[in-house]
Amino acid sequence: MELIANLGLGLSTAITPLNLLYCLGGVFLGTLIGVLPGLGPTATIAMLLPITFVLPPVSALIMLAGIYYGSQYGGSTTSILVNLPGEAASVVTTLDGYQMARKGRAGVALATAAIGSFFAGTVATLLLALFAPPLAEVALKFGPADYFSLMVLGLVASIVLAQGSLLHAIGMVLLGLLLGLVGTDVMSGAQRFTFEIPELADGIGFVVVAMGMFGLAEIIRNLEEEGERSVVIAKITNLMPTKEDWKRIIGPILRGTLIGSAVGILPGSGSILGAFAAYSIEKKISKNSAEFGKGAIEGVAAPESANNAGAQTSFIPMLTLGIPSNPVMALMIGAMIIQGIQPGPSVIKEQPALFWGIIVSMWIGNLFLIILNLPLIGLWVRLIMVPYQLLYPAILVFCSIGVFSLNNREFDIYLMGLFGLLGYVFSKLGCEPAPMLLAFILGPLMEKYLRRAMLISRGDPMVFITRPISATLLLLAVLAMCAVLIPAFHKTRQEALRE
């Protein structure tokens, strides 16, 4: 069995003391930022990126991955105990998790979240191991036109899944693509949109944009709501679910894992949408549906399994195609490029130790997480009490020094401030930043593949519909767009994406 040999190689990579340490460090940090409301994985990974430059590539990626899926675990703790989502994907968990806590069942809710997450993480990691290699084989056959269409599909998906106005999401994507083009044009050497500022010749760094729009803008937004924040933490008593609880959570965990895994692969969604979908489906089919919103254990099990499964499977497009499905994956791609690895379908073949090492480390990380989360819950509870007025200045310090250290210049700090301003204005106008950041990363790639495809076809745009792969991808994009315009779906989308 090739799979077993590969997993063996992965195990031998992941289990070295150094990599185990970085895996543990990653999931620890991930849990930490997941628990702390107002600090998400995008801003954290952006902050930590400069630190990973000094690490070997495998260790760096193992740690960054750990931060991402660890944050999905940590987010549930805050949702259940204080009714604040520690992380965006945990919004749904507040509905029933906090109600369970109010009924004195906080411990059981936490245990359910942890068990569901662990099961989902294990299954999704296995799916990743099974499906990534064949998908990469297919991807090797991709031509420039196919890549272009794939990115179109990714952007359309991120538009469809964005909150708020569809039109504005389209605008955000176009704006992101444009901003991505700032700098030297690789094909002609022309300086574009640089305003004769030498620092802009290499383009705008995506870490700068991510920190500005996700770090700074988020802080300003949180400060607005500061007065409304009141932290009353529910007491934790008994952790173990009863026999009756077990019976009730098995189904939701299985379904949540499946839904989360499937949705996680979609570009632009990450883990949030899976959690919403899993919750609404459970609510519809459960025989305890009247209890939903009042502390139904199914309402914790399903979304928590789904968001963790989604966090793992969102690595599939990144590792097989080199295309990010969300801002966190874009940062991971950035980390790979800095480490001298060209992301794409050949990574699995050329860097088997890296690929399989990351996969095995994910499972080990999930094991660490269940150990970190249940016995150490007291520590995390104390962390929730850290007042925000002490937390956000620290985030600003790390963002500023981190962004400076990318190129050792102050210019990037100023640019980060500018994107913070832009991000805040757009959030006031109800425009979500995630599609823009995704487009920002894809901008130069899309242009490259568009130009190549047109060169090969001698300027004939029909190439995008005559190639079967490209045609299929574009058709999917068109279908996704049309689906949103159907009134019934439109209504569901509004409901599902409402915070």
Added chain:
Amino acid sequence: MSIKSPKDFWTGLIYVAFGLSAILIARDYGLGTAFKMGPAYFPALLGGLLGLVGMISIARSFLKPGTPIGRFALKGLLLVVGSTLVFGVIVRGAGLVIAIPVLVMISAYASIHFRWLPSLALGIGLAIFCILVFLKGLGVPLPVLGPWFGG
């Protein structure tokens, strides 16, 4: 005619501004043809589409009612963005030991729970931590104490 949806109107205006400037600036870069695209081809295409989306949004703002834009938290915005800019300006001259507490104090002032002593302590603690991690550990070329203070 009056604006019924300020969010649509202002977002549209921003999109039009970005779209038009992209087209205007890209004019000098050389458009090329669909076969051999010049450096201006893709930006001009995107700029045109963005301008179009912006104009639709503006048009819609006069027709369809929308939610009002919430109040801008100017104090938070100015202090948070301002503190990072000030940090950038003084960090080389003053050094981290000054610049970090300054950044912390300015930004912390934005909070309604601001108190001098805890923030100052945080600033000093963070300065020590960052000097150890970023300067000693990762070798970021920034001074502990800058030339302005004889460092």
